[in-house]
Amino acid sequence: MTAQAEITTTTLREAVALQERPARPSALATTLTFGWRALLKIKHVPEQLFDVLVSPVIFTLMFTYLFGGALAGSTTAYIQFLLPGILVQTIVIVTVYTGYTLNTDITKGVFDRFRSLPIWRPAPIVGALLGDTVRYSVASIMCIGLGLIIGFRPEGGFVGVVLGVLLLLVFAFSLSWIFTILGLLLRTPNAVMGVSMMVLMPLTFASNIFVDPRTMPSGLQAFVDINPVSHLVTAVRGLMAGQPDGGEIVWVLVAAVVLTAVFGPITMRLYRTRH
Numbered sequence: 001m002t003a004q005a006e007i008t009t010t011t012l013r014e015a016v017a018l019q020e021r022p023a024r025p026s027a028l029a030t031t032l033t034f035g036w037r038a039l040l041k042i043k044h045v046p047e048q049l050f051d052v053l054v055s056p057v058i059f060t061l062m063f064t065y066l067f068g069g070a071l072a073g074s075t076t077a078y079i080q081f082l083l084p085g086i087l088v089q090t091i092v093i094v095t096v097y098t099g100y101t102l103n104t105d106i107t108k109g110v111f112d113r114f115r116s117l118p119i120w121r122p123a124p125i126v127g128a129l130l131g132d133t134v135r136y137s138v139a140s141i142m143c144i145g146l147g148l149i150i151g152f153r154p155e156g157g158f159v160g161v162v163l164g165v166l167l168l169l170v171f172a173f174s175l176s177w178i179f180t181i182l183g184l185l186l187r188t189p190n191a192v193m194g195v196s197m198m199v200l201m202p203l204t205f206a207s208n209i210f211v212d213p214r215t216m217p218s219g220l221q222a223f224v225d226i227n228p229v230s231h232l233v234t235a236v237r238g239l240m241a242g243q244p245d246g247g248e249i250v251w252v253l254v255a256a257v258v259l260t261a262v263f264g265p266i267t268m269r270l271y272r273t274r275h
Contacts, residue, residue, distance in 0.1 A: 024118055027122075031126050032127065034130075038131020038132060042131075042135070053142055056086065056139055056142045059086050059089065060147060064082060067210070071211060075151065079152045080241075081237075082209075085207075085208065085210065086143060086147075088204075088232055088236055089209055090143055091140065092204060093197075094135055094136060096192075096200065097135070098129060098179050099180050099183030100179075102125070103182075103184075103188065103189045104189045107189070121268065122271075132176060136169055140168070156241055156242035160239045163244075167235060170252075171256050174255070174263075180267045181263060181266060184267065184271060185270065203227060203228070206227060208233050208234065209233055231255070235248035235252045
C-alpha cells in the first residue's frame, strides 16, 4: 500500500468514526417511524386506497336505494338506520389488509431485516397498525360524507359522529391483531385475504347492520344478539343518534382491551419464533 493510499484510508476511517455510540431510538420514535412507513407505502402505491374509497360508496348506495323503500318506506328513513352499520362494516373489512400487508412484507423478506435492527421488537407491527388507522379514517370520512349527501342527518351532531368514529377506530385497532396472526401463520397474502373474508362475511351480514334482528328467525336472532359486530353497531348507532347506550359502549371498550391483551402477545410470540 502506497503512502498516499494509506493516508486516504486513515482519513476515511477518521471521518466515519464515531466518538460515542449513538443512543438507541425510543419505542415511541421507532413505532412512529414504522407508522410513517405505512403511509409512504400508500403514497407510492395509491391503489391500496381503492377499497377504502370505493367500498363505502358501493355499499351505501346499493343498500340504500335497493332496500330503503322496501324496508323503511323511504331511502331517507333507511339511511338513518343503515349508515352507522355500513360504516362499521366498511372499517371491519378494511382491517383485513393489516394481515395482508404484513404477510406481503414477510414473503419479500423485509421483516427479516427489521428483526436484525436494534429497535423495540413490536415496533414494525404496532407502527403498521397505527398507519392503518389512517386508512380507517379515510374510509369513515368517505362513508359519512356520502351519507350526508344522500340524506343522513345524525341527531347526535358533530360530537356524536366523532365519538362514534373514535369508538370504531379503537375496536378496529384491537381487531387488527387477529389478522396480524393470520398474516404470520399463512403462507401467502391471498390465503390471508381468503381466510379473513370467510370469518368476516358471516359476522357482518348476520348482524344488525341492515335490518332489525327482531324480524329474523329465532335461531338467527340468537346469533345476531351475541355477535360482537352487532354490539359495535348498536354503540356507534346510539352515539350518532344522540342516544348513547352506556352498556354497549362499555362492552365495546372491554372487548377491545381483551382482544389486544390476548392476541397482541400471541402475535409478538409468533413474530419472534416463526419468522
